Amino acid sequence: MKIRTGLGYDVHKLVEGRKLILGGVEVPHTLGLLGHSDADVLTHALMDALLGAIGAGDIGKLFPDSDPAYEGISSLKLLEEVMRRVKAAGYRVENADVVVIAQKPKLGPHFPKMKTILSSYLGCEESALNLKATTEEHLGFTGREEGIAAEAICLLIGDSPVLPGSEG
Numbered sequence: 001m002k003i004r005t006g007l008g009y010d011v012h013k014l015v016e017g018r019k020l021i022l023g024g025v026e027v028p029h030t031l032g033l034l035g036h037s038d039a040d041v042l043t044h045a046l047m048d049a050l051l052g053a054i055g056a057g058d059i060g061k062l063f064p065d066s067d068p069a070y071e072g073i074s075s076l077k078l079l080e081e082v083m084r085r086v087k088a089a090g091y092r093v094e095n096a097d098v099v100v101i102a103q104k105p106k107l108g109p110h111f112p113k114m115k116t117i118l119s120s121y122l123g124c125e126e127s128a129l130n131l132k133a134t135t136e137e138h139l140g141f142t143g144r145e146e147g148i149a150a151e152a153i154c155l156l157i158g159d160s161p162v163l164p165g166s167e168g
């Protein structure tokens with residue numbers, strides 16, 4: 001059995017006139033995140049953790065923002081592709097932990113729905129996906145509500161070691 005861990009981090013700017021999509025859920029708010037895709041910063045950090053764990057780079061490399069195919073795309077579609085790669089590499093998600101750093105809005109009430117959606121893509125139990133949020137006490141760009149950041153970590157279990165060059 002092989003185990004791999006990966007780390008993800010992402011930031012998107014908050015602007016007027018955009019929907020706030022986090023973890024595949026539209027969260028009611030006066031501002032939304034700016035980006036080429038739906039700018040779902042939570043899902044982006046999670047995907048980068050997954051790609052990191054299988055040594056597949058990051059979402060910027062996989063889904064370049066210069067490619068019109070990804071304009072306005074739901075990040076859940078991208079997560080589907082990332083999970084296809086995780087499975088192709090012979091791994092499954094044991095658990096993942098995500099922290100969203102935002103001054104506003106309160107995210108706790110939305111986490112159950114996000115967990116249901118994301119865990120279905122990850123192919124894990126809802127209890128294996130932990131979502132949490134913190135403010136930065138009005139400090140920095142998140143504290144000034146200029147943007148939202150997210151960090152993620154995941155653990156993958158490989159029952160059959162098929163990653164090229166990963167043996168030993």
Ligand code: MG
Pocket residue numbers: 010011012035039040041044
């Ligand atoms: Mg991003």
